[in-house]
Amino acid sequence: MVTNLPAEAKHKWMEVSQARDPELRLKLMAEFLSLVPKHKGTAKLCAHVRRLMSQLRDEIERRKRARRGSGAPSYYPEKSGAAQVVILGPTNVGRSSLLRAVTNAEPEVAPYPFTTRRPVPGMLQYEDVQIQLVEAPPLVEGASEGRGDGYRILSLARNGDGLILMIDLTDDPIEQYRMISTELEKARILTVKPRGEVIIERRRYGSDIQFIWEGSLEGCTAGDVVELLKSYGIRSAVIRVRGVATLDDVEDAIYGASVYRPTLVIANKADLGVDPKTLRELRRLVSPLELMVTSTQRGGGLSEKLGSKLFRLLNLIRIYTKEPGGKPSPRPFVVKRGATIGDLARMIHSDLHRGFRYARLWGPSARFPGERVGPDRVLEDGDIVEIHA
Numbered sequence: 001m002v003t004n005l006p007a008e009a010k011h012k013w014m015e016v017s018q019a020r021d022p023e024l025r026l027k028l029m030a031e032f033l034s035l036v037p038k039h040k041g042t043a044k045l046c047a048h049v050r051r052l053m054s055q056l057r058d059e060i061e062r063r064k065r066a067r068r069g070s071g072a073p074s075y076y077p078e079k080s081g082a083a084q085v086v087i088l089g090p091t092n093v094g095r096s097s098l099l100r101a102v103t104n105a106e107p108e109v110a111p112y113p114f115t116t117r118r119p120v121p122g123m124l125q126y127e128d129v130q131i132q133l134v135e136a137p138p139l140v141e142g143a144s145e146g147r148g149d150g151y152r153i154l155s156l157a158r159n160g161d162g163l164i165l166m167i168d169l170t171d172d173p174i175e176q177y178r179m180i181s182t183e184l185e186k187a188r189i190l191t192v193k194p195r196g197e198v199i200i201e202r203r204r205y206g207s208d209i210q211f212i213w214e215g216s217l218e219g220c221t222a223g224d225v226v227e228l229l230k231s232y233g234i235r236s237a238v239i240r241v242r243g244v245a246t247l248d249d250v251e252d253a254i255y256g257a258s259v260y261r262p263t264l265v266i267a268n269k270a271d272l273g274v275d276p277k278t279l280r281e282l283r284r285l286v287s288p289l290e291l292m293v294t295s296t297q298r299g300g301g302l303s304e305k306l307g308s309k310l311f312r313l314l315n316l317i318r319i320y321t322k323e324p325g326g327k328p329s330p331r332p333f334v335v336k337r338g339a340t341i342g343d344l345a346r347m348i349h350s351d352l353h354r355g356f357r358y359a360r361l362w363g364p365s366a367r368f369p370g371e372r373v374g375p376d377r378v379l380e381d382g383d384i385v386e387i388h389a
């Protein structure tokens, strides 16, 4: 359902989206909130804006500290490795124990709740790929409304490339899972790929709305979309429509509200016994997400197993580059499935992309070893590429 905001509120949002300075944005967002009528239809939007405001306050605080020169680290760990995966869950489920078991990090593990207070990063080595895991502080009911530092924790989840939702098999796992998924839903973090997606690229000049159709609209026409955008003061933009999208998806895109994050569910403490009925119910509830049953107390190749699941979930592939006459580099470039030779060249260096002539290709996607290919060739996991520029 589209929120149907008063015109002043919509115009205020346009001011927000044009402001660059964080303090000004914060002020405008507060004004926007005061213009939004409070009812069920606008609750999620208000929560989203409050979360954005909390993130801005963090950012302002961080800038102040940087200016003063006190080097207190940011709340959000800097991304490194091929992807950042955030471990989210209620307290005491074993997030720190998992991080200790599969990465180099050594967060405190304790039998009492609320041990972890700030995000803790660690690096998981899977074959020749590094995946960064970040333990989030515990998630509580009401996090999406700011309880228990919830705004920051959910921002952390939003900023990651993927999620692990962790629950404790010995402590009402069904209820725990329901709580996490409710909070994520309220925070508009999707764990299942949405049916449709709308991407709005605003332009400074011109006065038309241009569509790029990679899918179709449902329940509305292109004219309705143009009307809605106009009511927000958006007159010049490129609108990319993917899958089957609704007018709701368009309004979501205006606020940058919904994000999709690939997600794995981990049910921990299996060593204490698993009730088959609960497990069956849990699998049904979690579906179509994958459920991994673990114990951090029993070693048994946990990092290998988790690494391979995450690698697949995140849709990553490894590409090895080589110089003419040389050996392939031992460390791969890790890219998203679907990437082309041209994307790889751009990742390595913009000059390499500009001066690209051709590439030679070995490995799974080569028709024969050393095949000569152009920039549009789509790569596969394990390919070896030699770029000639």
Ligand SMILES: Nc1nc2c(ncn2[C@@H]2O[C@H](COP(=O)(O)OP(=O)(O)OP(=O)(O)O)[C@@H](O)[C@H]2O)c(=O)[nH]1
Pocket: 090, 091, 092, 093, 094, 095, 096, 097, 098, 108, 109, 110, 111, 112, 113, 114, 115, 116, 117, 137, 138, 268, 269, 270, 271, 272, 294, 295, 296, 297, 298
């Ligand atoms: N039996 C068993 N106990 C576990 C397992 N994983 C963790 N624990 C125990 O559960 C308790 C909590 O573990 P932590 O790793 O600190 O849990 P956490 O989710 O990080 O907890 P907070 O940071 O406090 O929210 C500790 O006493 C751990 O020893 C497991 O797989 N099996």
Ligand SMILES: [Mg+2]
Pocket: 095, 096, 097, 107, 108, 109, 115, 116, 135
């Ligand atoms: Mg912990």
